[in-house]
Amino acid sequence: xxxxxxxxxxxxGPVSPEASVERARDRRGERPLVMVLAGGMGERLFPIxxxxxxxxxxxxxxxxxxDFTLNNCVMSGLRRIYVLTQYxxxxxxxxxxxxxxxxxxxxxxxxxxxxxxxxxxxGLYRGTADAIFRNLDxxxxxxxxxxxVLSGDHIYRADYDALVRRHSESGADAxxxxxxxxxxxxxxxxxxxxxxxxxxxxxxxxPADPKPHADALGRCPINLGVYCFNTRFLVxxxxxxxxxxxxxxxxxxxxxxxxxxSRVHAQPLEEITPGGVPxxxxxxxxxxxxxxxxxxxxxxxxxDLRDPRWPEGSRFEExxxxxxxxxxxxxxxxxxxxxxxxxxxxxxxxxxxxxxxVEDGAILEEAILFEGVRVGRDARLxxxxxxxxxxxxxxxxxxxxxxxxxxRTPAGVLVVARGHPIAEVESxxx
Amino acid sequence: MKRIxxxxxxxxxxxxxxxxxxxxxxxxxxxxxxQEAVQLSARVHPDLIVMDIRxxxxxxxESMRRIxxxxxxxxxxxxxxxxxxxxxxxxxxxxxxxxxxxxLTELKAAIRGLLEGERSAxxx
Numbered sequence: 001x002x003x004x005x006x007x008x009x010x011x012x013g014p015v016s017p018e019a020s021v022e023r024a025r026d027r028r029g030e031r032p033l034v035m036v037l038a039g040g041m042g043e044r045l046f047p048i049x050x051x052x053x054x055x056x057x058x059x060x061x062x063x064x065x066x067d068f069t070l071n072n073c074v075m076s077g078l079r080r081i082y083v084l085t086q087y088x089x090x091x092x093x094x095x096x097x098x099x100x101x102x103x104x105x106x107x108x109x110x111x112x113x114x115x116x117x118x119x120x121x122x123g124l125y126r127g128t129a130d131a132i133f134r135n136l137d138x139x140x141x142x143x144x145x146x147x148x149v150l151s152g153d154h155i156y157r158a159d160y161d162a163l164v165r166r167h168s169e170s171g172a173d174a175x176x177x178x179x180x181x182x183x184x185x186x187x188x189x190x191x192x193x194x195x196x197x198x199x200x201x202x203x204x205x206x207p208a209d210p211k212p213h214a215d216a217l218g219r220c221p222i223n224l225g226v227y228c229f230n231t232r233f234l235v236x237x238x239x240x241x242x243x244x245x246x247x248x249x250x251x252x253x254x255x256x257x258x259x260x261x262s263r264v265h266a267q268p269l270e271e272i273t274p275g276g277v278p279x280x281x282x283x284x285x286x287x288x289x290x291x292x293x294x295x296x297x298x299x300x301x302x303x304d305l306r307d308p309r310w311p312e313g314s315r316f317e318e319x320x321x322x323x324x325x326x327x328x329x330x331x332x333x334x335x336x337x338x339x340x341x342x343x344x345x346x347x348x349x350x351x352x353x354x355x356x357x358v359e360d361g362a363i364l365e366e367a368i369l370f371e372g373v374r375v376g377r378d379a380r381l382x383x384x385x386x387x388x389x390x391x392x393x394x395x396x397x398x399x400x401x402x403x404x405x406x407x408r409t410p411a412g413v414l415v416v417a418r419g420h421p422i423a424e425v426e427s428x429x430x
Numbered sequence: 431m432k433r434i435x436x437x438x439x440x441x442x443x444x445x446x447x448x449x450x451x452x453x454x455x456x457x458x459x460x461x462x463x464x465q466e467a468v469q470l471s472a473r474v475h476p477d478l479i480v481m482d483i484r485x486x487x488x489x490x491x492e493s494m495r496r497i498x499x500x501x502x503x504x505x506x507x508x509x510x511x512x513x514x515x516x517x518x519x520x521x522x523x524x525x526x527x528x529x530x531x532x533x534l535t536e537l538k539a540a541i542r543g544l545l546e547g548e549r550s551a552x553x554x
Contacts, residue, residue, distance in 0.1 A: 120499070136519050136520055137520060139519055140518055140519040140520050143519075235519045235522055236522065239522045239523050242498065242502055242523060243502050243503065243523075
């Protein structure tokens with residue numbers, strides 16, 4: 001493989017005096033640039049992702065999955081954010097415009113969608129590293145000292161400013177946000193192995209037997225897909241990777257190669273979780289999305305939608321759905337988004353998105369209703385996700401002992417999408 | 431015979447390079463802008479590309495990006511009169527960066543190094 005001139009010469013190379021002056025005058029690069037990878041196909045969330053990008057799958061009634069990552073950015077003071085879109089980019093673009101376009105571009109703050117269609121001939125990135133590589137012109141235009149690379153499909157709360165600070169203080173080339181899970185669950189994640197000095201020595205992607213990597217408590221450190229890179233280091237790695245025959249993936253290709261010759265550190269999530277208790281969930285499958293949604297409804301909530309960093313009366317607070325503890329005989333709460341209407345119905349752990357209407361006599365148990373859903377009189381739903389605009393006819397019953405018309409997920413969740421045998425789509429529904 | 435594609439908008443440069451590179455034993459093809467370089471690269475499949483940056487129409491940086499989309503293994507030497515591009519992240523995909531000079535010793539050494547030394551190491 002031809003070596004890059006970067007490797008064969010001393011670096012940095014000479015820069016013309018006029019370029020230096022221009023750069024000194026320039027205020028670019030003062031704060032890290034954020035690149036959010038939002039191009040996943042969301043296959044395991046199908047049919048929820050049939051017509052929408054995975055990052056805009058509704059979560060918590062009035063939010064979308066990507067809102068949690070973007071909220072972390074804004075609350076951490078990192079407000080120069082590019083969102084790299086790919087599948088169903090239009091739905092994501094629309095959401096960013098409606099909810100996140102309030103950042104003032106004139107003072108250099110923005111959330112901007114970058115569609116892959118404009119970046120590659122095929123319109124598809126080959127992997128996460130390729131996605132960043134294809135957008136090097138954005139990085140060159142900004143020339144930040146550090147770049148934060150985030151995923152747009154996880155639910156968690158983190159102080160990225162603290163992450164960048166720790167990264168900078170440690171002198172690392174890259175810092176990876178780490179969590180920990182019981183060894184038995186680590187087979188689904190990228191597991192990290194640390195050296196005596198705390199540096200990451202090895203990445204093991206989805207190990208068949210994670211036990212050798214577990215700590216005394218039987219837990220394994222895992223890669224949470226949040227990275228802080230020194231920009232020059234990242235570009236060098238991307239350029240080298242682009243010339244290799246790899247999957248062009250940051251977690252699978254770039255970092256495992258980088259730990260051999262560079263300083264890659266881990267930053268435990270628990271140390272930079274605002275408000276204390278760390279929480280991180282990959283909501284990439286229907287079951288994990290459903291489980292994380294139910295975490296919102298326990299008392300107290302496993303994950304509180306209210307971010308302790310929000311100033312009182314902030315625009316974010318206004319988006320919060322109302323939380324109502326369940327009535328006698330139930331064990332959790334329900335969430336009601338703005339303009340939801342509920343008759344004399346029984347709700348036990350239900351999440352109602354905006355414009356949902358539930359009529360008298362309906363029974364909802366562990367139910368997630370997306371925007372504009374109508375549940376008819378005396379209808380009964382248990383352990384379901386109901387897709388946007390779907391009408392459940394009066395008296396219909398799903399999950400109460402009758403044979404299922406369609407296959408449930410391994411955890412027993414049923415998605416009532418448009419076209420489901422019991423669903424009716426109301427004319428004019430969103 | 432190794433095939434080299436030179437992309438440069440200056441006729442005098444092309445003439446100089448033609449003479450010197452043919453003398454070195456290479457088959458040489460020329461493009462006068464980035465777009466032509468992309469098309470010619472797809473047609474003649476060069477073993478190496480010498481790429482100017484500032485050209486009318488598509489510049490050398492965009493041309494390099496498009497060529498790499500088709501063949502990410504092809505060695506590219508950036509050959510420009512300006513040193514400032516050396517710190518441009520978009521140029522870091524190149525395998526060598528040689529500032530233009532009427533003396534082609536450094537350019538020829540870079541080409542030779544990439545074609546013979548490192549290409550053979552890759553195939554080893």
